Amino acid sequence: MLKRFALVLAFFVVATAGAQADTVLQRVADGINVGEIKTLQFTGNGMMFEFGQHATPTGPLPRFYLKSLTRVIDFNSAAMRDEVVRTQGEDPARGGGAGQPIVGEQRQIGYVHGDYAWNEAGKEMAPRTWEATNRQHQIWVTPQGFVRAALANEAATKSQTVDGRKMSVISFTIKGKMKADAYVNDENVIERIESWYGNPVVGDTKVDTRFGGYRDFAGIKFPSKIVQYQDGNPVLDLDITAVSVNLPVNIQTPENVRTNPAPVKVEKAADGVWYITGGSHHSVLVEMKDYLIVIEGPQGDERSAAIIAEVKKTVPGKPIRYLVNTHHHFDHSSGVRAFALEGATIVTHEINRAFFERAAANTRNFSPDRLAKSGKKAVFQAMGDNMVLTDGTRSVELYQIAGNAHHQGLVMAYLRKEKILIEADAYTPGAAGAEPPKVPNPFSVNLEAQVRRLNIDVDRILPLHGRMVPYSELLTAVGKKPAPAKN
Numbered sequence: 001m002l003k004r005f006a007l008v009l010a011f012f013v014v015a016t017a018g019a020q021a022d023t024v025l026q027r028v029a030d031g032i033n034v035g036e037i038k039t040l041q042f043t044g045n046g047m048m049f050e051f052g053q054h055a056t057p058t059g060p061l062p063r064f065y066l067k068s069l070t071r072v073i074d075f076n077s078a079a080m081r082d083e084v085v086r087t088q089g090e091d092p093a094r095g096g097g098a099g100q101p102i103v104g105e106q107r108q109i110g111y112v113h114g115d116y117a118w119n120e121a122g123k124e125m126a127p128r129t130w131e132a133t134n135r136q137h138q139i140w141v142t143p144q145g146f147v148r149a150a151l152a153n154e155a156a157t158k159s160q161t162v163d164g165r166k167m168s169v170i171s172f173t174i175k176g177k178m179k180a181d182a183y184v185n186d187e188n189v190i191e192r193i194e195s196w197y198g199n200p201v202v203g204d205t206k207v208d209t210r211f212g213g214y215r216d217f218a219g220i221k222f223p224s225k226i227v228q229y230q231d232g233n234p235v236l237d238l239d240i241t242a243v244s245v246n247l248p249v250n251i252q253t254p255e256n257v258r259t260n261p262a263p264v265k266v267e268k269a270a271d272g273v274w275y276i277t278g279g280s281h282h283s284v285l286v287e288m289k290d291y292l293i294v295i296e297g298p299q300g301d302e303r304s305a306a307i308i309a310e311v312k313k314t315v316p317g318k319p320i321r322y323l324v325n326t327h328h329h330f331d332h333s334s335g336v337r338a339f340a341l342e343g344a345t346i347v348t349h350e351i352n353r354a355f356f357e358r359a360a361a362n363t364r365n366f367s368p369d370r371l372a373k374s375g376k377k378a379v380f381q382a383m384g385d386n387m388v389l390t391d392g393t394r395s396v397e398l399y400q401i402a403g404n405a406h407h408q409g410l411v412m413a414y415l416r417k418e419k420i421l422i423e424a425d426a427y428t429p430g431a432a433g434a435e436p437p438k439v440p441n442p443f444s445v446n447l448e449a450q451v452r453r454l455n456i457d458v459d460r461i462l463p464l465h466g467r468m469v470p471y472s473e474l475l476t477a478v479g480k481k482p483a484p485a486k487n
Contacts, residue, residue: 024157024168025150027188032221034147039249042222043070044238047089051134051230052201052330055095056408057355061233062096063089067105069238072249073139075148079113079251080139092442095405097329097425101441111251112136118257125254126280127261130200130300130334133367137178137197141209143190143223146182149174167191178366189214189221198367200300200334202359205231217243262299262306266314267468270418272394274314275462276307281331282464283307284422285314286415288391291321294344295396295413295422296464297335301369304335308342320344322381322389324398326424326464327407328352337371340378347389349400349409350382383411399454401426404446412447419457423447424464427474432467440478448478 029035045068049061067085074080085107092101099106109120110128112135117128140149155172160183168184180195192210199205207230211223222243228236256263263278272287281298292315297304311320323339325348326332336346336356348356357380364372371378387398394417401410404426412423426447430436451458458471472482 024184024188025147025155025170028143028170028182028184028190029147029151031188032143032147033219033245034144034151037144037220037245038076039072039074039246040142040144041070041072041244041247041249042217042240043068043242044226044240045069046236046238048084048086048237049233049235050096050098051233051235052328053097055405056351057328059095061235062092062094062098062100064098064102065089066238071138072247072251073142073145074249074251075139075145077113077251078136078139079249080111080135081249081251082108082110082135084108084110093405095408097331097406100406103439110135112139113251113253116253116257116261118254125257127257127263128299129257129261129302130331133197134199137195137207140178141180141193141195141207141228143211146170146180146190146193149180150182176366176368196366198364199231199330200337200367200369201328201330202231203362203364203372204366218245220245262303264303264306264310266310269420269460269462269468270415273415273418273420275468276310279303280465282462284413284462284464285311286394286396287315287318288321288389289393290318290391292318293322293324293389293396294320294339295324296326296332296424297323297339298332298464300334301338304338305370307335308338322347324348324389324396324411324413325352326411327409328355329407329425332424332464337369337378341371341374341376346378346380347383347387347398348380349411350384351409353380353382356380397456399450401447401450402453404443404450406443412450414454414456414458416456419459420462421451421456421458421460421471422462422464427461427477428463429461429466429469429473429477436477436479444474445478448474448480 046066048064048066054061064086070083072081085105088102111118112132115132117132117135119126119128139145150170150172153172155170157170160169170182173179178197182190183192185191195207196204209228213224214221215224224240226238265278267275269275274285276283284295286293320342323344323346325336360378385400389396397414399412401412404410406425414421427444461469475482
């Protein structure tokens with residue numbers, strides 16, 4: 001898989017560039033020293049907005065201040081490393097995900113190498129395969145990256161008047177991967193790139209990347225300002241402070257990411273209930289009399305396919321009738337289409353209905369998933385503040401976690417007989433034995449309040465991040481004393 005994308009994009013032939021010496025594309029290439037650049041590193045600061053993490057599908061994206069972003073690109077191997085240091089950009093009560101609330105500074109390191117993506121957290125390399133298409137796409141929407149890809153993919157050039165100015169538009173398409181149009185001004189620099197890539201949740205996604213203030217950075221012409229939008233949402237506003245080229249770069253896909261990008265472990269939580277872990281995002285399997293219910297299809301087609309395979313091993317012979325989606329955030333919804341391919345009805349809060357219907361109807365020409373290739377359609381069932389899935393012998397109670405700023409349509413599941421609560425992002429337990437937070441997470445405070453409001457009796461929580469814990473750990477985390485154990 002790695003070679004499939006890397007070779008198509010990264011291969012750069014100097015002879016081809018020479019044969020096109022009189023073209024607009026070649027003048028742009030000469031102006032920004034493309035033929036001399038094998039690796040590129042740039043650093044900047046500003047703001048970022050986390051795509052797919054809004055509190056409602058139509059609301060604003062959560063904002064963070066960027067103390068620094070350092071992006072390192074190896075064009076020849078189609079590899080990139082991002083190191084981000086960010087702080088909270090607004091009151092987390094405004095809502096949304098992406099790790100809010102951030103206390104102090106947060107450091108994140110993410111990679112892509114061909115079709116593989118992963119994050120580095122200490123010594124752990126966590127697969128993020130569903131993010132590979134966007135990260136790979138980011139390599140080729142830098143000015144130097146665009147020109148390299150355009151030279152390698154028979155780009156076409158035309159003249160166009162834009163806002164009263166005559167500009168050259170350079171376009172190329174890589175079948176099944178991406179499409180890009182660059183707008184070049186009369187100084188032969190790229191002012192803007194419009195591009196499209198395949199997002200696993202919303203399908204073909206338009207990206208608008210704008211460049212300003214080109215200047216000399218140690219002999220390299222590079223913009224001093226980069227602003228980017230995805231699907232009409234602002235995602236980046238970056239002031240460039242430093243640029244370097246041809247530094248040694250050696251980005252290799254870790255063995256666990258390459259050989260087991262979607263690890264799955266199954267732990268029995270109760271009779272007919274299994275906790276499906278193995279990565280950073282979990283699922284829960286509930287066996288009914290004649291069918292199965294899975295709660296959460298996270299992290300893309302590949303991981304959800306691995307979950308489905310394990311479900312079939314665990315309880316063979318019963319169909320997955322329902323997939324419960326806790327909320328639309330992309331890390332939690334990017335695998336729902338794999339369950340739709342199995343024939344499962346996707347249950348989600350009504351606030352997400354229009355979003356999922358639009359995503360289902362969107363084109364998927366770039367990085368199409370298995371559902372798109374099959375021609376089948378996803379079926380969604382919306383719920384309000386509560387819903388019960390039952391077969392007459394067992395019931396799965398679904399409740400909106402009302403008033404939770406993480407997401408306005410956040411759904412939790414409750415198994416009354418087993419006294420098990422299943423939730424995502426409202427409460428994520430810390431490491432075993434860790435001190436509780438000095439300032440309780442407001443999302444967790446809200447969860448505990450909702451449990452009291454609904455008057456449900458909870459013994460254990462199966463969180464969709466973290467580890468299975470007794471309910472007393474949530475109470476401790478929000479600054480409440482657990483009730484004394486009953487004799």
